[in-house]
Amino acid sequence: MQQPTLGPHLTSWLLTYPDTYEVGLPNQGLQILYELLNERPDSSAERTYAPWIDLEAEMRAHGLPLFSVDTHRAAGEFDVIAFNLSAELVYTNVLNCVDLAGLEVRSSRRNDADPLIGAGGHCAFNPEPLADFVDFFVVGDGEEVVGEITEVVGAWKRAGKRAGTREGVLRELAGIEGVYVPAMYDVAYDGAALVEVTPKYPDVPPLVAKRTVADLADWPYPRQQLVPVTEVVHDRLSVEVFRGCTRGCRFCQAGMITRPVRERPAAQVREMISTGLKRSGYDEVSLMSLSTADYSGIAELVRDTVSAGALETAGADAKRISVSLPSLRVDAFTVDVAAQVSRARRTGLTFAPEAGSWRLRQILNKLITEEDLYGAVRSAYSQGWHRMKLYFLTGLPSEMDPDTEAIAHLAETCARIGQEYTKRASVTVSLGGFVPKPHTPFQWFGQNPPDELARKVRLVRSALGRNRRVQLKWHDPAASTAEGIASRGDRRVGAVIEYVWRRRGTFQEWSERFDLGLWEEAMAASGLSLDWYVYRHRGESEVLPWDHIGAGLHRDFLWQDWQDALAGHGLPDCRWTPCYDCGACTEYGIEHIVASPVAPNGGSQGTGQDLATGHLVPVELRPRRLASAGASAGGGA
Amino acid sequence: MRLRVRFSKTGKIRFIGHRDVARVTERAVRRVGLPVAYSEGFSPRMKMSFGLALPTGYESDGEFVELPLIADAVVEGSAPGGGDQGVSGPVIVCQTDAHRPCEHEPESSAPSYCTVAEALSEALPVGMEVSAAVLTDGRGPSLQAATRSCGWQFDIVGLDPAAAEKAVAEFLAAGTVVTERVHKGETVSSNVRPSVEVLQVVGCSDRGAVLSAVLSATPRVVRPSELVPALAPAHEMGIARRTHQWTCGAAGRAEPAVPATCAQKHKELISG
Ligand code: SF4
Numbered sequence: 001m002q003q004p005t006l007g008p009h010l011t012s013w014l015l016t017y018p019d020t021y022e023v024g025l026p027n028q029g030l031q032i033l034y035e036l037l038n039e040r041p042d043s044s045a046e047r048t049y050a051p052w053i054d055l056e057a058e059m060r061a062h063g064l065p066l067f068s069v070d071t072h073r074a075a076g077e078f079d080v081i082a083f084n085l086s087a088e089l090v091y092t093n094v095l096n097c098v099d100l101a102g103l104e105v106r107s108s109r110r111n112d113a114d115p116l117i118g119a120g121g122h123c124a125f126n127p128e129p130l131a132d133f134v135d136f137f138v139v140g141d142g143e144e145v146v147g148e149i150t151e152v153v154g155a156w157k158r159a160g161k162r163a164g165t166r167e168g169v170l171r172e173l174a175g176i177e178g179v180y181v182p183a184m185y186d187v188a189y190d191g192a193a194l195v196e197v198t199p200k201y202p203d204v205p206p207l208v209a210k211r212t213v214a215d216l217a218d219w220p221y222p223r224q225q226l227v228p229v230t231e232v233v234h235d236r237l238s239v240e241v242f243r244g245c246t247r248g249c250r251f252c253q254a255g256m257i258t259r260p261v262r263e264r265p266a267a268q269v270r271e272m273i274s275t276g277l278k279r280s281g282y283d284e285v286s287l288m289s290l291s292t293a294d295y296s297g298i299a300e301l302v303r304d305t306v307s308a309g310a311l312e313t314a315g316a317d318a319k320r321i322s323v324s325l326p327s328l329r330v331d332a333f334t335v336d337v338a339a340q341v342s343r344a345r346r347t348g349l350t351f352a353p354e355a356g357s358w359r360l361r362q363i364l365n366k367l368i369t370e371e372d373l374y375g376a377v378r379s380a381y382s383q384g385w386h387r388m389k390l391y392f393l394t395g396l397p398s399e400m401d402p403d404t405e406a407i408a409h410l411a412e413t414c415a416r417i418g419q420e421y422t423k424r425a426s427v428t429v430s431l432g433g434f435v436p437k438p439h440t441p442f443q444w445f446g447q448n449p450p451d452e453l454a455r456k457v458r459l460v461r462s463a464l465g466r467n468r469r470v471q472l473k474w475h476d477p478a479a480s481t482a483e484g485i486a487s488r489g490d491r492r493v494g495a496v497i498e499y500v501w502r503r504r505g506t507f508q509e510w511s512e513r514f515d516l517g518l519w520e521e522a523m524a525a526s527g528l529s530l531d532w533y534v535y536r537h538r539g540e541s542e543v544l545p546w547d548h549i550g551a552g553l554h555r556d557f558l559w560q561d562w563q564d565a566l567a568g569h570g571l572p573d574c575r576w577t578p579c580y581d582c583g584a585c586t587e588y589g590i591e592h593i594v595a596s597p598v599a600p601n602g603g604s605q606g607t608g609q610d611l612a613t614g615h616l617v618p619v620e621l622r623p624r625r626l627a628s629a630g631a632s633a634g635g636g637a
Numbered sequence: 638m639r640l641r642v643r644f645s646k647t648g649k650i651r652f653i654g655h656r657d658v659a660r661v662t663e664r665a666v667r668r669v670g671l672p673v674a675y676s677e678g679f680s681p682r683m684k685m686s687f688g689l690a691l692p693t694g695y696e697s698d699g700e701f702v703e704l705p706l707i708a709d710a711v712v713e714g715s716a717p718g719g720g721d722q723g724v725s726g727p728v729i730v731c732q733t734d735a736h737r738p739c740e741h742e743p744e745s746s747a748p749s750y751c752t753v754a755e756a757l758s759e760a761l762p763v764g765m766e767v768s769a770a771v772l773t774d775g776r777g778p779s780l781q782a783a784t785r786s787c788g789w790q791f792d793i794v795g796l797d798p799a800a801a802e803k804a805v806a807e808f809l810a811a812g813t814v815v816t817e818r819v820h821k822g823e824t825v826s827s828n829v830r831p832s833v834e835v836l837q838v839v840g841c842s843d844r845g846a847v848l849s850a851v852l853s854a855t856p857r858v859v860r861p862s863e864l865v866p867a868l869a870p871a872h873e874m875g876i877a878r879r880t881h882q883w884t885c886g887a888a889g890r891a892e893p894a895v896p897a898t899c900a901q902k903h904k905e906l907i908s909g
Contacts, residue, residue, distance in 0.1 A: 229653050229657055229661055229762050230653055230654070231657060278668070280664065281664030281665060281666070
């Protein structure tokens with residue numbers, strides 16, 4: 001068990017996940033920083049999670065502040081309260097936690113000696129909606145930068161956090177690479193339009209470039225994964241096998257902002273699995289990444305993990321170690337991998353074709369053919385699975401009704417294939433409304449309004465008819481709108497978040513707590529238009545609220561990829577084909593770390609390889625910068 | 638062959654539920670490397686059976702779990718027999734001789750303990766300590782079926798011991814004591830008097846009078862909290878702690894496993 005060391009000489013961090021313990025505990029980013037900060041001689045870290053509404057009511061009734069789960073220390077006593085932002089709908093919870101800590105939610109109103117409020121995680125790539133509340137954001141990988149922040153905050157602490165020095169420490173933090181301090185920037189608008197975000201001082205960088213850990217081998221964390229005593233969402237050992245993904249799916253923010261691909265050496269992965277299982281007592285390990293089947297040597301790794309004797313597993317019967325592979329690409333889920341995974345317990349299987357038709361998948365650059373999907377599904381059913389989940393997005397650029405209806409056709413065919421193997425075969429279709437994300441080629445696209453998303457859900461439902469083998473589940477279209485406000489919002493959206501929070505709009509990612517009416521009311525009260533922020537297409541020259549945050553990607557690369565998308569042109573995976581200079585490596589002098597020169601399980605993605613399934617290479621490659629200039633952002637709305 | 642383990646649940650850990658206790662125990666067994674048998678089928682689970690479920694929030698000195706061992710487990714220590722009660726000596730159980738815990742390479746992270754009780758205590762969360770581990774032949778009824786009554790200790794907030802003495806005397810003199818409890822969302826009332834085998838005031842904590850009780854587990858398990866409305870309607874129960882789970886052995890009241898150091902006291906309790 002890890003015990004944070006305490007002491008007045010240490011810079012103390014309260015790492016906060018702004019959702020429940022059950023959801024937040026497994027978060028690997030938070031666990032990595034927790035361990036790193038506790039290892040440092042000059043810092044200590046504790047954790048906390050958002051108290052659910054019943055506990056919050058008790059805490060407020062008894063005058064108890066937000067406290068750490070480690071030592072029950074009050075949040076207000078820490079030097080830094082740092083939030084992990086993995087989804088936009090947690091923003092109101094961030095404000096609630098700051099308030100529960102006994103602090104002013106607006107940065108400008110906090111006192112000199114109050115804790116500094118920090119935030120990191122994927123949502124920090126558009127920090128503007130929380131800019132009025134958070135003192136500093138960390139953009140990109142946190143492993144190195146938390147140490148640099150500790151040094152600055154530690155010096156401030158040792159100097160006594162005297163009155164009038166808060167501004168100075170913030171300015172110093174703004175000088176750290178990858179740290180964004182919103183108070184150090186002026187924002188100019190022209191009516192509804194954003195004109196520019198500029199630094200107030202010459203020593204504050206105009207562009208905050210993300211941090212990237214060059215080699216995962218240097219960071220074998222978490223070494224001591226936290227083992228919860230109550231049930232949590234991912235109750236298993238997690239080992240990150242690589243970071244970054246260059247498959248190039250155009251809707252996927254994670255794949256764009258975490259480039260390049262950095263694989264962990266196979267020997268280190270094995271070591272982390274073996275010691276992790278021994279330490280934790282888990283019997284299941286999840287091999288984490290954005291697309292685990294792309295890991296070099298994945299089949300051998302899975303085989304060795306589930307094989308008795310290949311890894312010493314502290315006396316437990318090694319045959320009982322099961323492996324779960326989240327984010328499986330269907331073109332990489334071969335019978336071989338299926339057989340390996342199924343030797344242990346069968347956990348649920350989820351595939352994400354994302355779109356129903358090949359035409360639309362080309363636009364997404366999710367280049368999976370129907371044959372790829374059916375092959376994977378066949379592999380799974382033949383190895384004893386009988387239930388699987390297919391994940392789709394709707395409301396995608398250029399989506400037309402036949403594309404939407406094709407979802408039903410895919411699902412029904414999968415279920416029919418299953419029937420060949422087992423009477424119990426069933427398929428669950430999970431349908432989410434597409435929310436365009438910053439730093440992706442789709443960042444210019446106008447999101448579908450809720451009624452349009454709802455219509456598309458109905459379309460799939462009626463196309464499925466009475467098929468009892470296929471269940472349809474969908475994400476609340478109204479929640480996609482609220483997510484859209486926060487996803488591409490600018491600093492003015494802060495008022496909306498505060499409004500929703502002040503009216504008890506917490507835990508908005510929980511369907512039973514979500515209330516679109518509150519968000520619409522807040523937008524109206526703040527004089528902001530949903531159409532402007534969410535539903536409108538953006539043009540090439542528009543200043544975007546996150547233009548001063550650098551994910552490494554050249555803006556003209558993203559725009560070109562957006563135009564290529566609309567023209568239906570694919571882009572190959574640069575880890576196995578030549579670099580097309582998106583900027584992620586070239587800007588920072590780093591490169592892919594990938595052990596295998598080819599995609600380990602086939603999967604063409606423009607690589608020109610022969611696929612095991614034998615069909616054609618499905619990508620039409622074209623020279624860059626030749627796309628027709630007139631392609632319009634044809635939305636499905 | 639089964640391993641029967643007695644453990645405590647005190648402090649913060651008392652707030653985890655019964656299913657969480659099972660999960661935590663399963664992981665601890667794997668960390669120690671005990672050769673416990675698994676169920677067959679698509680989703681093999683570790684076989685384990687617990688005594689009577691402890692209400693969440695209650696402490697305990699007397700929780701039990703039985704773990705069936707695989708057929709070729711290497712076992713050393715107090716042999717089964719003598720009925721299904723045993724007083725623990727050091728018990729070593731390992732997968733094979735090569736896995737014997739005390740012979741692990743010294744630089745490895747494996748515990749250097751020789752007994753199951755010590756190794757499991759180390760692997761369990763703070764607040765769950767193993768006080769005894771004994772081997773049984775695995776015959777006889779399940780722990781749950783065998784348990785006849787439970788020993789409890791609980792305090793009543795703000796009640797002084799003298800008032801408690803009076804209330805207990807009145808309670809024991811009455812033929813019928815009807816109290817209410819919420820069961821599956823409905824309020825039901827029942828006569829709890831027949832379930833109370835022993836009830837006495839034993840001291841005072843910083844919250845109030847401390848009572849000790851033996852409450853029968855059949856036909857249903859009566860909890861100490863059900864007695865409080867009858868004993869002191871204006872007061873609330875503080876912390877309750879299960880001290881024993883009593884079975885009915887040949888020699889009268891007995892426990893499934895008793896810590897070695899308590900064996901003497903245990904004998905006195907039975908005879909007393
Ligand atoms: S810079 Fe080149 S190699 Fe690196 S991610 Fe971008 S396209 Fe791929």
